[in-house]
Amino acid sequence: METRTPYPALAEALQALQAKDNLRVLMTIEKREGPFVWSNGRRFLNLSSNDYLGLAADPALQEAFHARHRGQNPAFAPGLSASSSRLLSGSHAAHARLETLLAACYQREAALVFTSGYHANLGLITALVGPRDAVFADRLAHASLLDGILLSGAKLHRYRHLDCDHLEMLLVKHRPGASKALIVTESIFSMDGDAADLPRLAALKKKYGCWLYLDEAHAVGVVGEKGLGLAEKTRTLGEIDFLIGTFGKALAGLGAFLIADRVVVDYVLNHARPFIFTTALPPLLADWQAFLWERLHTWGPRRERLLSLSARLRQSLHALGLPATGQAHIIPVVLGENAPTLHVAQEMQTAGYWLMAIRPPTVMQGTARLRLSLTADMRWEDLSGLPQRVSAALASCRPSALKGAGA
Numbered sequence: 001m002e003t004r005t006p007y008p009a010l011a012e013a014l015q016a017l018q019a020k021d022n023l024r025v026l027m028t029i030e031k032r033e034g035p036f037v038w039s040n041g042r043r044f045l046n047l048s049s050n051d052y053l054g055l056a057a058d059p060a061l062q063e064a065f066h067a068r069h070r071g072q073n074p075a076f077a078p079g080l081s082a083s084s085s086r087l088l089s090g091s092h093a094a095h096a097r098l099e100t101l102l103a104a105c106y107q108r109e110a111a112l113v114f115t116s117g118y119h120a121n122l123g124l125i126t127a128l129v130g131p132r133d134a135v136f137a138d139r140l141a142h143a144s145l146l147d148g149i150l151l152s153g154a155k156l157h158r159y160r161h162l163d164c165d166h167l168e169m170l171l172v173k174h175r176p177g178a179s180k181a182l183i184v185t186e187s188i189f190s191m192d193g194d195a196a197d198l199p200r201l202a203a204l205k206k207k208y209g210c211w212l213y214l215d216e217a218h219a220v221g222v223v224g225e226k227g228l229g230l231a232e233k234t235r236t237l238g239e240i241d242f243l244i245g246t247f248g249k250a251l252a253g254l255g256a257f258l259i260a261d262r263v264v265v266d267y268v269l270n271h272a273r274p275f276i277f278t279t280a281l282p283p284l285l286a287d288w289q290a291f292l293w294e295r296l297h298t299w300g301p302r303r304e305r306l307l308s309l310s311a312r313l314r315q316s317l318h319a320l321g322l323p324a325t326g327q328a329h330i331i332p333v334v335l336g337e338n339a340p341t342l343h344v345a346q347e348m349q350t351a352g353y354w355l356m357a358i359r360p361p362t363v364m365q366g367t368a369r370l371r372l373s374l375t376a377d378m379r380w381e382d383l384s385g386l387p388q389r390v391s392a393a394l395a396s397c398r399p400s401a402l403k404g405a406g407a
């Protein structure tokens with residue numbers, strides 16, 4: 001029977017997505033158990049989480065955090081809501097403590113905490129550049145970066161992914177016409193698991209008089225001896241004008257931070273609308289992030305384990321001829337079109353893996369993929385059967401679905 005809706009245009013748009021195998025639906029998780037999640041009474045190995053260090057479901061860590069607050073005078077305990085913007089009454093001692101800690105770890109003048117990475121990128125870029133300026137961004141930079149650039153009105157020049165020669169060509173051509181210029185990149189790329197060449201980007205920013213904006217969302221906690229990210233590892237921290245880290249991934253919480261000079265932070269808190277016009281991060285969460293950050297340098301063994309698990313899985317995917325790429329804890333298996341990717345993801349779910357098909361617009365058209373995201377609390381026994389399963393699922397695709405799948 002035909003269903004009537006007062007929103008036919010929206011219903012049609014959904015049908016169009018469905019026809020292109022590109023409709024998203026929410027899948028509910030009932031509980032977490034280490035690297036596993038439970039849904040509809042079934043247990044799945046979670047390969048879609050950014051909890052890279054395996055901290056988010058670590059009961060001992062949570063207990064230690066709660067024990068710290070037990071018996072504390074409620075008047076001084078960090079609350080569950082900031083109840084206003086940081087610029088009204090929402091700036092708590094917990095935020096200030098976290099910012100002091102972050103700035104000290106990065107040996108930089110200042111830090112500023114945001115409610116999320118999306119807020120941070122949108123707010124910073126729109127505050128830093130405008131219509132007379134130019135932004136040179138990696139073609140695969142995250143949607144939050146792109147949205148910030150588009151909203152800023154700055155002229156956008158996208159260079160081919162990781163291609164610094166192409167970036168330099170664009171800088172030669174377009175830098176002279178712009179007032180300010182910003183080079184924007186992720187460090188470890190979220191959907192590709194590969195890494196930006198930070199020393200080369202730092203050299204280009206100097207040569208052409210630009211600012212360098214680095215989003216370390218997928219590297220903070222995971223990369224570098226202390227877990228500060230790719231800039232720490234490549235010894236380029238001093239070259240990054242604006243470094244963004246997020247707490248929602250390896251740092252098992254929510255929120256984001258900017259590391260920069262004091263003048264930048266003072267400017268940003270006066271100009272970044274997603275900082276000014278939103279409720280601040282709950283103080284209790286700021287306290288949790290500080291609690292974890294104080295321990296970050298001790299998790300070297302977790303970082304090593306994550307890297308060795310990732311290398312082993314990538315190797316065994318290759319051994320079966322599967323197109324696994326990336327070089328870090330994120331392993332994309334690019335299958336091409338939506339239909340085979342969706343089919344393989346569904347087969348994997350049936351086999352007990354929590355794995356989603358990553359499709360446009362999250363990735364470029366024709367590059368739909370499985371994104372295997374590993375966490376340090378997984379065991380090799382949990383992963384060892386996975387390559388064979390992917391291979392079998394791919395083999396079971398209808399030939400028509402495989403067209404252009406690159407398999």
Ligand SMILES: Cc1ncc(COP(=O)(O)O)c(C=O)c1O
Binds near residue numbers: 142215217255
């Ligand atoms: C590279 C990158 N930057 C920023 C964000 C946004 O961070 P948040 O989830 O804290 O809003 C994401 C989220 O996936 C990301 O992958």
